[in-house]
Amino acid sequence: MKKIIKVIQNNWPVFFLLGVFSVATAAPVIVSDDAGNTLTINRAPQRIVSLAPHVTELIFAAGAGDKIVGTVRYSDFPAAAKDIPRIGDNRQLDMERVMALKPDLLVVWMHGAFERQLDVLKQSGIPFFFSEPHKLEQIPETLVKFGSMFGTEKTANAAAADFRQRLSELTNKYQGKPKVRTFYQVWHKPLYTLNDKHIVSDAIRLCGGENIFGKLPVTAPVVSIEAVLHENPEVLISAESKNQRDNGLEQWKTFSSMTAVKNNQLMTVDGDLVNRSGPRIIDGAAAICDALEQARIHRNSGNNKENKGKK
Structure with a gap:
């Protein structure tokens, strides 16, 4: 026991820093979606269901495409999205398949015709993020949010910066x-x-x-x-x-x-x-x-x- 205590004492700065690091990484991520709802993420989602083609593209661009376990018809970009299992379209979801995938996050387009089905999914306790940008400037904002939610900040922030650069160029050219x-x-x-x-x-x-x-x-x-x-x-x-x-x-x-x-x-x-x-x-x-x-x-x-x- 004395030997263990001595090791800890001799290496206390390392143990202290590891403790600080674990506390920092455990801090929840709080974001607001496009419906104005506040979402708290305590752990980076590992099983995401995307319920719109544009959502699938955003998640891939943010660097978390490999975390999508289910998506809807027409989610065909990038090419890797074509291999993701389909669980319906913007009119109807296969609820059994959705639940069987055991998602820890649903990213939803607000105008899908499956709104009643979403009410059922909400009761299951699965977190929701609603995505419907009305302005071009919201695209990079969403990418940054996804990066913080999924733990892919580097990829997401780079994609956001590229989008903002191109938006700025078009603005300067055509204003x-x-x-x-x-x-x-x-x-x-x-x-x-x-x-x-x-x-x-x-x-x-x-x-x-x-x-x-x-x-x-x-x-x-x-x-x-x-x-x-x-x-x-x-x-x-x-x-x-x-x-x-x-x-x-x-x-x-x-x-x-x-x-x-x-x-x-x-x-x-x-x-x-x-x-x-x-x-x-x-x-x-x-x-x-x-x-x-x-x-x-x-x-x-x-x-x-x-x-x-x-x-």
């Missing part, structure tokens, strides 16, 4: 540019668009665009062809999916009086880059900026020709 009236088409049967509360509209604003239906109260409203013609957008952007045969642009070409058609400003962007509120949305924002800049170039070209004709 002060002339406004371009824009119609953003999510789907054409029926004709869906988005209002200003959606993160896509934040990207449109970043690029100097004006969402012609931004003031509508519904986040993803259905509008009529007549309403679009009445608003007469200068550019029409279709969020084309990789799996979509028809992007719906052909239907507009018969309306030659609409400015976007008359000027041949019917553009497509990869829907996965813009409709998913994940790290790749900065690529989607850059594509939107390019489309709006093309409209400005065409506008200036037309004005120059008109001015020459008056001389």
Whole structure:
């Protein structure tokens, strides 16, 4: 016993530091989600269930993709996500499979149609993090939060810094540019668009665009062809999916009086880059900026020709 006490006394600084270290690492992580709920994480989650494709992308970017044990349909990026077991889609979850996975964290998109099922899962005591960024600047904020929650700060902070850098570059390039009236088409049967509360509209604003239906109260409203013609957008952007045969642009070409058609400003962007509120949305924002800049170039070209004709 005396020998043990002597060893401890001789090495007391080491034991003291180890004690401090264990206390520091045991400190809980407290974060707020996009619904304003406060979540306390006492231990880094090891079995995460992701209930939206954009959530899966965020978790991978934050360096914890290997902790995802279940996800939903269309969670196909990065490539490793394709190997994760599916437990449903945004309409229906396989509750038995979810519970069998024994998750210690659920990361949820708030507009999934499985809300009633989530109420059941909440009663199980599984922690929830709700993810629905409305602004581009929230993407790096979420990455940092995930890094602190999952113990992957280095990877998550690097990804956040890269996103912020690209966002800053786009902001500097397009701030002060002339406004371009824009119609953003999510789907054409029926004709869906988005209002200003959606993160896509934040990207449109970043690029100097004006969402012609931004003031509508519904986040993803259905509008009529007549309403679009009445608003007469200068550019029409279709969020084309990789799996979509028809992007719906052909239907507009018969309306030659609409400015976007008359000027041949019917553009497509990869829907996965813009409709998913994940790290790749900065690529989607850059594509939107390019489309709006093309409209400005065409506008200036037309004005120059008109001015020459008056001389």
